[in-house]
Amino acid sequence: MIDRHVFDPAILREYDVRGTVGRNLGPADGYAVGRGFATRVLAAGGRTIAVGRDGRLTSPELERALVAGLTDSGADVVRIGVGPTPMLYFAEATLDVDAGVQVTGSHNPPADNGFKLVFRHRSFFGDDVQDLARLAASGAWRAGSGRVEDVDVMADYVARLRAGHRGGAYRIGWDCGNGAAGPVVERLTQDLPGEHHLLYTDVDGRFPHHHPDPTEEANLADLQRLVRDKRLDFGIAFDGDGDRIGAVDGEGRVLWGDQLLALIMAPVLAACPGATVVADVKSSQYLFDRIAALGGRAVMGSTGHSLMKEAMIAHDAPIAGELSGHIFFRHGWYGCDDAIYAAVQLIGALHDAGVSLTEAHAAMPQLVNTPDVRIPVDPTRKWAVVDEVRGRLEARGAEPTAIDGVRVATEDGWWLLRASNTQDMLTLRAEAADRAGLDRLLAEVDGELAASGVVRN
Template sequence: MTHQFDPTSLREYDIRGIVGKSLGPSDATAIGRGFATRVRAIGGTRVAVGYDGRTSSPDLEAALVAGLRAGGIDVVRIGLGPSPMLYYAEATLEVDGGIHVTGSHNPAEYNGFKMVLRHAPFFGDDITDLARLARAGDWSTGDGAVTDVAIIDAYVARLFAGYAGGSYRIGWDTGNGAAGPVIEKLVELLPGEHHLLFTDVDGKFPHHHPDPTIEANLAHLKRLVTDNKLDFGVAFDGDGDRIGVVDALGRVLWGDQILSILVEPLLRERPGATVVADVKSSQALFDRITALGGIAVMAPTGHSLMKTAMTRTRAPLGGELSGHLFFGGEYYGFDDAHYAAVRLIRAVHLSGRSLTELHDAMPALVATPDLRFAVDDDRKFAIVDAVIDRLTSEGAQIDRTDGARVTTPDGWWLLRASNTQAMLTVRAEARDAAALDRLLAQVDAHLAIAGVTRQRD
């Protein structure tokens, strides 16, 4: 027996596609067979499995479990929940790896699989190897057992453990995603007053899509916070590993701004610690880490790459512009938006100021969101390489951590190829609007040479 994956489903960080088109139960079974083979090759015997709230997730989870069992692996099923709950299960139960069935922040018709092996992200060449095993049918065989473990209460208790964050009035929007049940239990433990939106899990996402990196998806939360005069609001993506935040005035704090608040108590308690931020993050964040006595490390964008960078540098904290925030030290090193919310409450409390005041104190910079434009997968990396060659020949100040991050007297701009979509992405930050326009004009000039036009909002 062999299997051929749709190549578009094999992403850098995970496996993801449109259910019924590029992804289905047979793929889930093949993933289980391949992962079982890899686990057994290192002497492992047990794998934790969970799934998110998408309508296709139960069928994919059942097929995945069947594949793992046929590969001779015992399966620990934790049921419906967010990805960080699966990561927690993998970190604390006696298992050798974990797989979560999730479409993350993608539209409702998508689904996929995030994988962990021996507490490390399973990505890149590991995913390529699953495809190789499937093509050859080179799978282990056996008859694994299944047990069910209810872990949500232990997970929520761990989120709350040692809480010392004070009492606030907070709005919470889980967008009908898998974070809902966790937040319902968490707010029962937290002091203060809590207003909840859309915590019932519904894979059709009837109110808004659960992706807090798109500001339009935060409209309900903004209204909740401002109408009720709450201290701030928190939102989550579909599988609970991305956080979004609004202050009392309804203004959005992006991932790098949230991280800039978290670094102060961390560096007070751990002087000289390393903090990792992705290449899209504001220069103001890197400057702040350095000013507070920390070591700032820039890393490529992508949750698996960020986890790898944090392990390599032994950083206790890291984050991406996209709202993935990672916690090492006394935690487990993975991205967890629920834990990020608890840590944010604590950081605000320790600051002695409101979140709105902390937001007001941030440098007044002008930045774009993530600007995206479609480019064929077989061209996107070549275009970036050509731009890097041109910039190098011009003597530009360029950082090649992930694509090209170019610093000029006006600010900086970034051009990189997406690892998950047939897209190029651009981000720029400057001291004022005129400087930002000049930066974007530079980007457009480089793209025009490749015959590419940036999509305008």
Template sequence: MTHRFDPVVLREYDVRGVVGRSLGPADARALGRSFATRVRRAGGTRVVVGYDGRLSSPALEAALVEGLTAGGVDVVRTGLGPTPQLYYAEAELEVDAGVQVTGSHNPTDYNGFKMVLGHAAFFGEDIQDLARLAAAGDWTEGSGTVTTADVAEDYVQRLVRDVEGAGYRIGWDPGNGAAGPAIERLVQLLPGEHHVINAEVDGTFPNHHPDPTVEANLDQLKRLVSERRLDFGVAFDGDGDRLGAIDGDGRVIWGDQLLALLAAPVLARHPGATIIGDVKSSAMLFDRIAELGGRPVMGKSGHSLIRTAMYEANAPLAGELSGHIFFGDRWYGFDDAQYAAVRLIEAIAASGHSLTELRGAMPALCTSPELRVPVDEARKFAIAAEIVARLLADGATVNTTDGARVTTPDGWWLLRASNTEAVVTVRAEAQDEAALDRLLAAIDDQLARSGVRW
């Protein structure tokens, strides 16, 4: 027996596609067979499995479990919950690996799988290897057992165990995603006054899409904070591993700005430590880390890539513009928006200022949002490579860590191929609007030279 995956679902750091078109139960079953094979050949025997709140998740989880047990590993099911809850279970239970069925922040018809083996991210060539094993039918055989474990309460208790809280008035919006029940439990353990909206898990996402990197998705939270005169608000993506925030005036605190706020208490505990931000992040972040006495490092975007870079650098903190924040300090090293929210509360209290004051003190730069330019899925990496080659040939100042980050007298701009969508992502930052316009015009010119107009 063999199986061939649609190549478009084999992403850099997870498996993800449109259910019914590029991904279905047969793929979940085959992925289970291949992953079980990798686990057993690494000497493992037990895999923990969880799933998010998407409508297709229960069926994909059931097929995944079938494949894992047929491959000869025992499965521990944790049920519905955010991805970090699954990571917590993989770290704390006597298991060798974990798989979360999740579509993360993608549209409702998407779903996929995030994997961890031996407490480390499973990505890149490992994901391609799953496809090779399936195509060859090179699978281990067996008849694994299935048990269940209720880790939800232990997970939430762990979120607050080592963190000093403070009594703020906070709005919470899990966006009808998988983090809702955990957040409802979490706020019961925190001091202060808490207002939770959209906590019911609903895979149709009836109120707004759960992606806090899109400012329109924060409108409901902004209204809540304004009407209740709250100190600030926090928002979460569909599987609870990305954090968004707004201050008391409704201004967005983007992921790189959150990382800058979180860096201060971490560097107070770990003087001179390395802190990693992704290539999309503001120059302000790297300047702030250096100002605090830390060692700023720019890494590739992608949760598995940042997580791996953090381990390699022994960094106590890392993060992305997209809101994935990783703590090695007092935590397990995986990205967890619930934990990042608790640490944000702690960081605000330690600063002696309100979040609104902290946001107001940040440099007033002109920064574009992360723009997603639709392109042919099969062309996106080639487009980025063409642009890098032209820039290097022209003698531009280019950081090629991940795509092209170009520094000019006006500021910097970035273009890279997304690992999760059929887009190239674009961002630019300058001192004033006129300079930002020039940077965006330079991006438009490069895209047009590669046949892309938007």
């Protein structure tokens, strides 16, 4: 037992607590997170906290430390075991609990891990995460002796996922990347119509086949091969904790998160005419145009799962999504990002439209864009560079969108420069109608970066 604790500031992220185990994150941090979070929950009149974990090799030890901290501050704990982060969100929404914590490193490298927190169906982030550090440094934790109960929610979660299937029988490849979604997908596909071919559903925190991050096309190579070799209709992939979705069509071509949202939102807007759809600032202009074409109201939001959830509530949006593959559902679901539920909804959207994913993909405009380009930067300069770029643009009479970084529209298309909330990086994205236009956009960005002493490799 410890009386107080000082966190490495680097692990206190905007959306969660996350670091590299053995370098700046360990069991003492997990214990302190538990003490602080329980203190906050109890002070607000709550008491019971659901706890889940992903399949990383360090997750059992961190979970034990977390539970010890929660109970030593007087909170009762409901342990739901290994599963995807959306299963923890499901437990927090449906069990008689007040809050939840998932031990997970999400899509990060195998040595990374951390804690995602939710309190009364809202993300616990930003200043709340910093408050955990203040409580730890002062030792101002509540003391008590909470109880621990083990509850298996996976069967109920899978049944609820299955209930969201509206129709459609396809030949689908599923790549779980040895992440925490594997056992859920195994159970789900046993009950879904169609033909299902599964890759890497056994949970293995070493991630022996490929890294579980579907935002990197290299990680989709095995799924692309499976779809092509077996001539499947399409393929679906998940990240390490099952809250990001990736997909490839029947020809193995990748669809990114904004393209998937463009398909999945159609039935939602049909059921909720005129509703708002929130998409992050990195998303294609095609998505915003498509929202309007379907009669919806498009709102551009800041990137980040906690910020997107808050934007959904603020705008009363039934659905939202990010380029990164986080798709959030309030209509028919629990107001959270759930990649497995998104997969079920994708099947339904294709069924409703009467088209294959390959056909739907081909009907989208063939724009030319960059991936999410990451540019290393001195952490003390990260935010300042973005402010400098914005200042120069405005001094020249430009009117950039400044929701999250700087998004600039030109005749060629648009470009975005923002500071990463999770890494010492600037992130860049640009989109144009053709390669020549994209080159002009990137040259403009490079000029702005150079003016602030930054070089894009």
